[in-house]
Amino acid sequence: MILNEYCEYIRNPLAEAKARVVVVPPGGSWTTLRRFCQERGYVELRLSDLVREGAWLPMPDEVFGRVRDVMTAQQISGKSLVLLGMPGYLALLANENKRAAIVALREWIDSASGQEAVCFLRSDDDTELILKDVFANPRYRQGKQLLEIDAEKIVSHVTSEEEERIAGRTEVMLVGNDLAPFIPELFDTFQKYLRYTEEHPNDNSIRRIVVASEGRELAGLSAEVRQVVCLRDFARVFFDVEDAELSEDALRWMCEWGKGGSGKTLSETLKTQFFPEGEVSKRVLQVFDGCKRTEREALFWLVKRVASKGSYLEYVTRQEGILVNNFRSAYVAGAAEWIDESLAFAGERRDAIREANVIMSDTDIRQFITRCEGESTSRVAPWLNCGTDTERAELLRRCAVDGLVSNSVKDVYPEAAAYLNSDPVFDNLALEDYFREYRELKMASRVTPEFYVKAQQVVPLNSVQSRDVMVQRYVSDNVCALLVVDAMGAEWLPMLVALARERNIGVDSIGVGEVNLPTTTRFNNIHWPDVARRLQDIKRFDNIAHNGIEAHEKRRAEENLAGALDVIGGEVLPRVADGLMRFERVIVTGDHGSSRLSVLAWQAEPRLARTLSCDFGAEIADWRYRERAAQGLCPPELEETLDGRYWVVRGYNRLPKKGGGQGFELHGGASLEERLVPVVIFSRTGQFMPKTKTGGKRLQIVEKDDFDL
Template structure:
């Protein structure tokens, strides 16, 4: 197979084009760039020939559409295809062979000339296999020029040799390369977004040039110690490198965030993050390098490879720390501090609450009060597992502070229950303390069920005053009435604690509602207050499942959070109107309470089947005569259950139930609320008491105003004081408090909770022994 010179090739092309089509393309290959271009130059003299360059089939720095270029060369007319071999060699040897095989065997209607480079060895092998191919495969010249080396660059400043900014430009240069250009430099740089991996099978030698991160680490070695290339994109490293040429990294951070500690601006950075900006990435990078005073934020940053997962990592990184590890407490507090600074992400928060379940019983210790999702999750967990009293208090204080105030023990006394019966007051204190624990844990203890059954028979509520009598005792007809539907006495500790927080004084009384404990039979307050009450129905609606709560779907008492929120909103309204002088005193009261335990007990009394299905959830039944049912009373034409059963056929309660005669359904609070007087001062004259022998503990309370009936509540017990001198001093004998310890006393006056707590301490004198020295 002989080699031809340019003139001979031109003659062969002329003969091929001037005669009738052979039905096959004419293929000319050379390995000399100058001969290749001289041939093209001479062929272009004939304007009848249409040249098709594969480089023209590249769009927006994409790889060329070789197939479209190849197909175009076989259209009607005379076509010259240039760049096929160069384009194929950019991809792989197999692609090159595929198109060479097609070109050798392709048929055409008219005339197609294919100009190739550096394909001689493969084409000569084809000719040796089939000698007839020598008539349509020609070889131009004998000299061989080397293939160029291609270097992929992402940053044009590092490019070497001749530089091109797109694959199309590179391919065009390969189509037009001369012996002189290859002699000057074998190296060609392609600046592109693509990685060199795209060309890892190319026939050309293609390598990756130094990337911005590599240059960054060379010029600023401190980056290499804490970062890797995967921590940013090439564009981000390039952007940073360009900025570092003008100012130091520390100055860049100071200019962008304008704070000494990056923890401070976490909320602003996340909220104002523009997807097209490098701000969040720079923030994440700065923490990786410089750190913050918040060690948990440092951990959250180091747990992820880039800034995209920063917000999620702030929520989730704590799951890699066990609650028993020494630094868990610090991680917990620092995480909560961060969550307080950022906007609540409902999606991530819900995901966290779902995945925290992997911690089993310990999951609840990871939750905070920062999001409603976490609080609901905590309420569920309290019913999943049994926690010690210490654990429960820790959980409530940390995660459910409103529930913690609700669970606080409310101590009843004779003044509150309006009956001279200290035993009954103590029983009510114990009853509602236990009731709340079981409502929150969603479990009923057997001994409590027995207690409820006994109370159902004894019915001690009959000894308490009714609502109107209680109103008269408080002399509140001219006060501002606040009616909260279905608010039982279980909420007294919450109300008292919130009033203390808001600087309000409360005076509490307990009354009984009429049976059955339904609204229609407990509207006596309307006439008493001349229908001027501010009515709050939301609490009752929650208990009836007007919202999405439904015991059949969600067994856990998560509705309690909304119940407390309803009451809190009422207290805030009262605080506002008292402080502005719109009202002088508020009276909070209800028509009846409700029972959660009667719902979760899920027990039916089969002695009566209700005809009116859906009425009062089966807690009472209209009937002509007393049916003589154990644990039930007959009042106002109704059989009323006083235990935790419901009559058969009654509609199951969605959340809580009323209509029955349990203490939580029947007893209702009446609370007078006023503001604390200005400059009111209470103090102990002797807050450090030295006890000797069997002496009784004596405290003297001072007030800068005259007191009426001073009391102290210490460890859930009330102590009455004896006024002395000017009625601004009161002496208290705490006969059963003897042990050396520190104590907290809550101050009451005239049966009103002042919201003031004072500390005192009992110490025992150490006897000194004279050794005679």
């Protein structure tokens, strides 16, 4: 039967009033039929008015009992009825309950004698099969109590896309009441759902029904009705979160954020929350450290999804066994497993560690170092690039083991590269050569027999001026301040100039001056009468030489050396910059230098340094100098001061002092590193140009037997 034929039949006054089931195909027929019933004054009996339960869905016997009660009341008034909402109700039921509903519908038809009533059903495979079985008696069709509107004879006024949508099945989802607050869209009760299907019978969109399920699935419902009664299932269905490692607290927190996502995916919402500036790889550790446990779980879930393809972060998170509780350690210390991977990984890791404050990673960095102890420096050094004291000490330890400072170390340790800077800053090639070799040996924590001999034989060139004379030229300069760095020898001059250039601190001139012997502060008080123009002295070099980086605490040599390498950039130049804010010029010098190699020569295997003999009963108060003996001339291994009061050790030998530790470095002696100091004039406008190397000029090499000052 086509739609028009049905309408004409019902209009026929000879048509017998009875209850009917009209099976309607998807499309405009629903609207036409409903309008037809409204025009004829049918009373609409809505299932949504009969089903008001929020926690469960009444089964067919109960529902049709309510329908009969309403029909009985309506029969008194003599009105015709149209039953709406049955397709939506049937869509919720399991097949056995759907069959029970169709049976109840048949019983309703059988019992509704003498009253015009109609129930619209939607044609679909399941319903049609059950209808054919339940209404198998031909009398229902012959008596026009079961009518099917022929879809093929209806002129369609909808597009093909709309037809495809109309032909689909309505997907219904039940969500537990405790999860309802997390649903991102508006949700239904059973009553609201039925009301919607009554008004929009052709809409196949997802309808979400909330029930107070208390974590239990409702019985009797269709398998196609997805019941979401568990938080983990809810997160998977609504927000695509499927991760067994996430705790329920984390899932709940994520669902709360997902609800407010304003049309965004959960990943997009959380990325905006955690990384508002979009820098995931760089800020991942900083954000991770700032999160509480629940937030960390959500962050880790997010990072696994949004880490850039081919990044170090992606490489770490995709490894088996990496969980939220070991992610941070794996990110920092786990690099030991991947040291041969792209150097870009090392840079990405460095940026993230620095962004998060390197102190937070120190323990993991130490673990990384321990795990890589047997690996070569060339493989490990690129990963020791965060600038921590621990890393720098490890780099220097490796230099000592390797016996050299490789380019891989210089690449990640800017202070080491600056200390070993080879730009010409001395007056002549001889000094350049001596101090370059000295610095290389010091960084490698060794001394060669050849350099041991050289250190004992060399004396300053006659052209090297007295430090005091050089400084006194500026005593009367009212716009010049003095900064004295205790124990800063000429070895630090290349680094001082290199870092000043990097920081755009002006340099008027540089030079090397000779201090007084013995090379201690006691004999090198610098005359500078205007206290207001003297910046506070820096004692760090001297403290490290005597006590290491921590007084009364034994530290490894590489830790002490790392501390010394920080002094120029960390203390000297900042004080110079501060001084230049108040004065036009700042003159920087040392009261004396110190010698690391004099200690290494004593510690060498076999030992290079000797203990010099002294006259019987002589009181020796220092390793490096003594008062002159009452009788005899100064031995060739020693150098006599100009006033004749002291004899000072040349090279790296030592005197038989009793008691006391030897420290990290020694001073007081006559080696070049102890007796030559920088004299650098910094200014607001100065610009130092390196001097041309002097060809052929070498340090004076004197024989012990004709030593002459």
